[in-house]
Amino acid sequence: MLQEAVRVLADERIAPRAAEIDRTAEFPWDVKELLASHDILGLPFPVEYGGLGGELLTVALAVEQISRVCATSGLILAVQELGALPLLLAGTDEQKQRWFPDLAAGRTLIAFALTEAEAGSDAASARTRGVRDGDDWIIEGSKRFISQGSVADLIAVFATTETNEKTPRHERMTCFIVERGMAGFGVDRIEHKMGIRGSPTAELSFHGVRVPDANRVGEPGTGFGIAMRTLDRSRPGIAAQAVGIAQGALDVAASYASERRQFGRPIAEFQMIQAMLADMDAGTEAARQLLYKACTEIDAGSRDAARWSAMCKLVAGDNAMRVTTDAVQVLGGYGYIDEFPVERMMRDAKITQLYEGTQQIQRLVIARALAGRGG
Amino acid sequence: MHIVVLVKPVPDTASSGERLGPDGRLDRAAVPAVVNANDEYALEAALKLVEAHGGEVTIVSMATAGATDTMRKALAMGATRGVLVTDDALAGADHVTTVKVLAAALSGLEYDLVLAGADTSDGQGGVVGAGVAVLTGLPYLSYAAKIEPDPDARQVRVRRISPTGYDVLEAALPALVVCTQALGEPRYPSLKGIMAARSKEIVTRSLADLGIEAGSVGGAVATTALVGSEAPPPRAATRVVREAPDAAAREIVAFLAERRII
Secondary structure, three states: OHHHHHHHHHHHHHHHHHHHHHHHOOOOHHHHHHHHHOOHHHOOOOHHHOOOOOOHHHHHHHHHHHHOOOHHHHHHHHHHHHHHHHHHHHOOHHHHHHHHHHHHOOOOOEEEEOOEOOEOOOHHHOOOEEEEEOOEEEEEEEEEEEEOOOOOOEEEEEEEOOOOOOOOHHHOEEEEEEEOOOOOEEEEEEOOOOOOOOOOEEEEEEEEEEEEHHHEEOOOOOHHHHHHHHHHHHHHHHHHHHHHHHHHHHHHHHHHHHHOEEOOEEHHHOHHHHHHHHHHHHHHHHHHHHHHHHHHHHHOOOOOHHHHHHHHHHHHHHHHHHHHHHHHHHHHHHHOOOOOOHHHHHHHHHHOOOOOOOHHHHHHHHHHHHHHOOO | OEEEEEOOEEEOHHHOOOOEOOOOOEOHHHOOEEEOHHHHHHHHHHHHHHHHHOOEEEEEEEOOHHHHHHHHHHHHHOOOEEEEEOOHHHOOOOHHHHHHHHHHHHHOOOOOEEEEEOOOOOOOOOOHHHHHHHHHOOOEEEEEEEEEEEOOOOEEEEEEEEOOEEEEEEEEOOEEEEEOHHHOOOOOOOHHHHHHHOOOOEEEEOOOOOOOOHHHOOHHHOOOOOOOOOOOOOOOOOOOOOOOHHHHHHHHHHHHHHOOOO
């Protein structure tokens, strides 16, 4: 029922905007308002803080349905969940009371800032520093490739607060909530991207930003663990985006193939086209079922959460790239021009193999989980 | 105000998956079910009334055990809880059985108003609301275009659609009102409603729970019998008039006049 409600909204209100969002590369504030007014941005938040109390699976179903027509718009919900996860996992009741009602209502947006120019896959090597100063912390440094970093009201920033070489690398970071208006916080630039062009990807700078200790999320030194647990729960959101993009491309390709006539019949009657469409459908359904299974496992508190989330993102991301590429192939020359949405979907799909951990990192996570079982 | 709405899960005609079972009856398991459209108008009216006067809406259905999924959609629109009467002995039930069962289900509930749809898209009898009023002894106010309860005075006033306009009926509460589409379009369930509906209560009642003997209801004692069923004939060729409005109007009038329809 929820899936159906979001599907109708996406088809009727978001799909007509998708091409323009891609062309103008402007953040779709109207879509953000639409998602907010239908309580969709409230899905990831607990009911006691004004949210709808949706599980990972519920959020994934919504992200999938929106991404089917517009990957940028699907990301608005996925990033709202991503940014809020550190607070959900490690925030105090007071912090949740303070920020969640506005986030759940979509009055404010939140971003997640872990990646740096020199610290991508190796996130623990972050150079952004946090130094205690009385009741406050002073944050110094910069973050790169931050989704919606320029439009967010709150940023969950991960900074190194412990420089003692004897402290293990994974116990040196702390998570802070930086508020947009804080002195010293700035947006240095917005990247020009290949896909998800309406979602602003920002480079953020922190020049001596004074953050009250009340904005610290979790204990000092627990930041890296919070970030990793966040990614365990947010990767299914990206997998959902990937499944949605793939389904959107398959839908276009299948309907095009049944209408496009060559050699006197629809190209869908040719076996080479049929084989491509069949593989696209089977691959997308497999990715979807793995995603749903991963969500229910993680929701149920699986100790294997890292493995499930890495597997579903890996499979769904690779499938989305393959399916969208094949969709362009099915449409031939028409697939390569912006008269049809599949070229956009192909560009959008690529990011799902890169962010929230590259596919290589997903394999590393899965392999480590395997090794951890004692083989 | 406590309002009970009689809600029937019916086969979704938009699914185009209808097929007849070996007994000539509709194979309900093969077709996805939806809330009967006329019942949605009644539910919408009930929700508006409790929004204005306070209170709760309970939906009551007689259906197979799987009907809870369909009832959740009504709960997602805003009803508070559901009561489902389900029993294997109800298979093949006719209107008389339906009336008996729904009346019995109401006897265990508190309410000021009972609202029902004008008819259902599958049975199309249009008699269940009236029958339930008879068995429960409730005042019967039919074909309502407007419902104005006065809970303090324990009165309800209804505009009943008539061939020339409307009649104004008044009755003491509790009363049973049959609703029409004139009451307003049913709302779409909001996401908040959908999420909330997941944890709303649907109580299941068997015939024994209602004190009804299994042999006294259902197909075995049905007063109507199925003698045959046929698919409707395919629609004849359609003629589309594409002339400009003036010429088109003349052509359509001539077409109708030729067949003495006008």
